[in-house]
Amino acid sequence: MRKKVIAGNWKMNKLPNEAMNFISELAPLVKSAENEVVLCVPYTDLFYSLLHVQDTNIKIGAQNMHYEESGAYTGEISGEMLKSIGVEYVIIGHSERRAYFGETDETVNKKLKKALSLGLKPIVCIGESLEQRESGEAKDIVTMQTKLALEGLESDAVEKTIIAYEPIWAIGTGKTATKEDANETIKWIREEIEKIYGKKVSDSVIILYGGSVKSSNAKDLFEMSDIDGGLVGGASLDAQELAKIINYK
Ligand code: PEP
Numbered sequence: 001m002r003k004k005v006i007a008g009n010w011k012m013n014k015l016p017n018e019a020m021n022f023i024s025e026l027a028p029l030v031k032s033a034e035n036e037v038v039l040c041v042p043y044t045d046l047f048y049s050l051l052h053v054q055d056t057n058i059k060i061g062a063q064n065m066h067y068e069e070s071g072a073y074t075g076e077i078s079g080e081m082l083k084s085i086g087v088e089y090v091i092i093g094h095s096e097r098r099a100y101f102g103e104t105d106e107t108v109n110k111k112l113k114k115a116l117s118l119g120l121k122p123i124v125c126i127g128e129s130l131e132q133r134e135s136g137e138a139k140d141i142v143t144m145q146t147k148l149a150l151e152g153l154e155s156d157a158v159e160k161t162i163i164a165y166e167p168i169w170a171i172g173t174g175k176t177a178t179k180e181d182a183n184e185t186i187k188w189i190r191e192e193i194e195k196i197y198g199k200k201v202s203d204s205v206i207i208l209y210g211g212s213v214k215s216s217n218a219k220d221l222f223e224m225s226d227i228d229g230g231l232v233g234g235a236s237l238d239a240q241e242l243a244k245i246i247n248y249k
Contacts, residue, residue, distance in 0.1 A: 002206050004222060004229040005162060006246045007038035007123060008236025009063065009091060009210075010045075019045040020052045022239050027056040029243035035229060037246055038089050039236070040123070043077055050086050061089025061123065064097060067110035079111075079118045089121045091231075093149065095168045105148035112149055116157045123162045123231060124149050125210070126189070130169035138167075142185055143192040150193070155201045158193065162206045164231040165189060170211025172233055176221075182209045183224035190226060215244035222248055 014022065019041055030037050040061035041049050049060045066076040082090060092115060093108035108124060115122040126145035128138040142165065150158055165186050167177050177185070186207045194202035209221050210231035221227055236242045 002204065002228045004035040005038065005206055005208060006033075006035050006229045007040055007061065007089065007091075007164075007208070007231050008242055009040045009094070009231055009233045010042060010236060011063070011096070011233060012042060013237055014042065014045060016045050016048040019049050023049060023052045023056070023058060025239035026243055027053070027058060029239065030246045031057060033057065033246050035246060038123075040089060040091050046082070046087055047085055059088045060086075061091060061121075062087050063091045063094065065090050065092070065111060065115065065120075067107065067114045079114050079120055083118045083120060087120065089123060090115050091164075092122050092124045094125045095127060095166060095171060099168075105145060108149050109151050112161065113153065113157075116153070116160060121160065121162065123164050123208070125164045125166050125231070127166040127168050127171075127211075130167075133167065133169065138185060139188050142189055146189050146192045147196065150196070155197050158197050158201050159204050162208065163189060164208040164210045166210035166231060172212070174212050176212045176217050177209070179217075179220045179224050179227075182211075182221060183226050186224075186226040213245060215241055215248070218245040218248040 038059045038061050040063050062082050065079045066073055069078050069080050092111045093103055097103040112122050126142055128141040132141050170177050190202045206228045208229045208231050209227045213230040213232045214235045
């Protein structure tokens with residue numbers, strides 16, 4: 001039985017005092033949640049958020065990391081640095097990083113290997129563009145991205161990897177994939193993992209849906225057979241709304 005994970009992605013939003021106020025508001029609302037509750041916050045909020053989630057069931061994640069341990073990479077943050085302050089999760093390969101910051105399937109693979117080697121819990125984002133969906137290429141794109149992201153990983157590492165299927169056309173646009181399309185696409189991803197690693201592994205990998213998830217569509221999406229929760233952008237900026245998504249049942 002796969003655990004449901006609901007992760008907020010604040011992107012470049014919220015100052016430390018806003019992050020702490022948010023956590024104070026969210027914590028009592030989600031304290032009985034059976035799902036894993038994760039907030040992926042900007043680097044500058046990480047330490048404050050980690051201190052503030054103590055004695056709650058909220059976990060903290062970063063939104064990116066570098067694959068090298070240290071060195072001349074001005075402006076970058078390594079996995080070791082995240083680990084050293086107690087960060088548990090890290091988003092890798094978000095489509096905004098792929099589109100604006102030169103992230104590729106190759107860097108995603110390197111970051112994923114590094115995150116896993118450090119015991120960070122990676123949330124790897126994949127997903128097709130609208131053009132690719134409309135021209136019938138979605139399956140090829142997401143299976144290829146899955147294969148390239150996981151290249152060279154052992155089965156036990158794959159089992160620890162969380163994948164977020166995020167159709168690019170649904171991110172921040174208010175357009176959500178239908179629950180049937182999202183579930184079918186996640187099944188394609190699972191089939192690809194099964195092809196390489198076998199059914200035991202593919203059945204145990206947590207795969208989230210992301211793209212304009214809100215309280216009004218969360219239940220429909222999260223109750224589908226293969227959708228194990230969500231990566232939530234815009235709607236995660238409001239504690240009341242995020243709590244409704246987390247308590248979707
Ligand atoms: C995201 O940032 O990963 C995301 C899915 O954003 P939104 O929920 O705003 O579409």
